[in-house]
Amino acid sequence: MSVLIRPAVPTSRPAAAAAVPPLLPTVGAGWVVPLVGGRQARSVHLDVAASAPALQRVADHVAAALPAYASVHRGAGYLSQLSTALYEQARQTVGAFVSARADDVVVFTRNTTDALNLLAGAVPGDVVVLDVEHHANLLPWRSPRRPYGARVVRSASTLAATEALLAAELAREPAALLAVTGASNVTGEVPDLRRLADLAHAAGARLAVDAAQLLPHRGFDLTATGADYVAFSGHKVYAPYGVGALVGRRDWLDAAEPHLAGGGAVREVTMTDGGASTTWARSPERHEGGTPAVLGALALAEALRALAETGVDRVRAHEAALRARLVGGLRERGVEPVRIWSDAPDAVGVVSFAVPGWRSAQVAAYLSAEHGIGVRDGRFCAHPLLARLGVAAGDGLVRASLGVGSSSADVDRLLGALDQLLADGPRWTYAADGGSCRPSPDDRPAPAWSALASLADLDAGSVPASPCTVPSTGADR
Incomplete structure (x- = not known):
């Protein structure tokens, strides 16, 4: 363990803000997890941006639907017909x-x-993206038509200047699509999507929005934003059952080759002297070959119903109070969250920061092992953005992210744990494990229902004895 700087811990704090309870019940809330040294604590999940816990309502809905599960679209039995109706109802809900x-x-x-x-x-045709994107919106665009991938525009320090750069790039050479994040998975900042849609359309392009981080916190409206496509994940929106969605204009999708060729994606297959001749179905069947994840679709739809009934305004207000508490508390401790744009009008509950004197991997390991707090560390599948923010290739940040199951007690637990780190350092020892840090030894037991004796089984005791002084290189969202 290395300590570069230990900032002084303030001796007084402003008056405590009003308590903010969770907005909706989630599965696992209140779960007690083991800490190193034989202690226990209530689990605090501040890694919602990576994977949100299931809403209790979603888990209950899936459990109720499971006995009715059967194949969809082609079965004659009652259960098959019921599953088909539920699956297509889920599509309508989404x-x-x-x-x-x-x-x-x-x-x-x-x-x-x-x-x-x-x-x-x-x-x-061509695709234009910004350098602030998650890898999911940087890497897929390579194709035989686009051997070098998307045309990447380097973002400026303000949204206004960034919009001007995008307009210039679209005017310089025609493009078919502008693909942008709806909310940064590193900073939570939200661009003006209506302005970006107008900008794209004025240049003869369409707009696609990666709403993985935006939709759970703000909802999404294709009509109001003017976007042509939106993509998002169930596991970000409290339905971690393996389903996401692409919603948007039909014409390109109907003209494209099937995303996954197979049963269900075709209208007719005949054999000729030259092989199989295929008549493909229209979308969505064209791109949903094979047996779909029916229960995942039902889970996603139920999560969206729950958010709609709760109200986007209530979700926004709950999150804004928690984000303000977190950002204010970090600044009181000499920790400044990173930003992309100085004029971003809004930000969801995603906050990334570096603790002076400590590697992000050390901080994350300490929070987990000694306090039961789960955060993310590393570069969050946004390597170009982290480089732009001045984070070295072998280093990273700590990310705390909030959701409808978060509370002010969760935020206060994190801030209190940082107070202890800054004042006294960790009470346990940590060792380098590849690009991350692990408690050494890691004596936390695994749940009885798992096949693990302890978390140390994850690496079969291979944690090196070297001190944890290397930075994290975590790569997930």
Whole structure:
């Protein structure tokens, strides 16, 4: 363990803000987890941006639907017909939640990455993106038509200047699509999507929005934003059952090669002297080959119903209070969250920061092992953005992210744990484990229902004895 600087811990704090309870019940809330040294604590999940816990309502809905599960679309039995009706009802619910237009199509995918890869195969021309994007909106655009991938525009320090750079790039050379984040998975900042849609359309391009981080916090409206496509994941929106969605204009999707060729994606297959001749179905079936994740689609739809009934305004207000508490508390401790744009009008509950004197991997390991607090550390599948923010290739940040199951007690637990770190350092020892840090030894037991004796089984005792002084290189969202 290395200590570069230990900032002084303030001796007084402003008056405590009003308590903020969770907005909706989630599965696992209140779960007690083991800490190193034989202690225990209530688990605090501040890694919602990576994977949100299931809403209790979603888990209950899936449990109720499970006895009725059967194949969809082609079965004659009652259970098959019921499953088909529920699956297509889920498609309608997803479309309604994002205000899909009459000519839009809802395609169920595995996640946002899968949805954007599907769209990449349908775009009939160049794609323009910003360098602030998650890898899911940077890497899929390579194709035989686009051997070098998307045209990347380097973002400026303000949104206004960034919009001007995008307009100049679209004017310089025609493009078919502008693909942007709806909310940064590193900073939570939200661009003006209506302005970006108008900018794209004025240049003859369409707009696709990676709403993986935006939709759970703000909802999404294709009609109001003017966007042509939106992609998002169930596991970000409290439905971690392996389903996401791509919603948008039908024409490109109907003209594209099937995303996954197979049963269900075809109208007719005949054999000729030259092989199989295939008549493909229209979208969405065209891109949903094989047996779909029916229960995942039902889970996603139920999560969206729950958010719609709760109200986006209530979700926004709950999150704004928690984000303000977190950002204010960090600043009181000499920790400044990173930003992309100085004029961003809004930000969701995603906050990334560096603790002076400590590697991000050390901080994350300490929070987990000694306090039961789960955060993310590393570069969050946004390597170009982290480089732009001045984070070295082998280093990273700490990310705390909030959701409808978060509370002021969760935020206060994190701030209190940082106070202890800054004042006294960790009470346990930590060792380098590849690009991350692990408690050494890690004596936390695994749950009885698992096949693990302890978390140390994850690496079969291979944690090196070297001190944890290396930075994290975590790569997930």
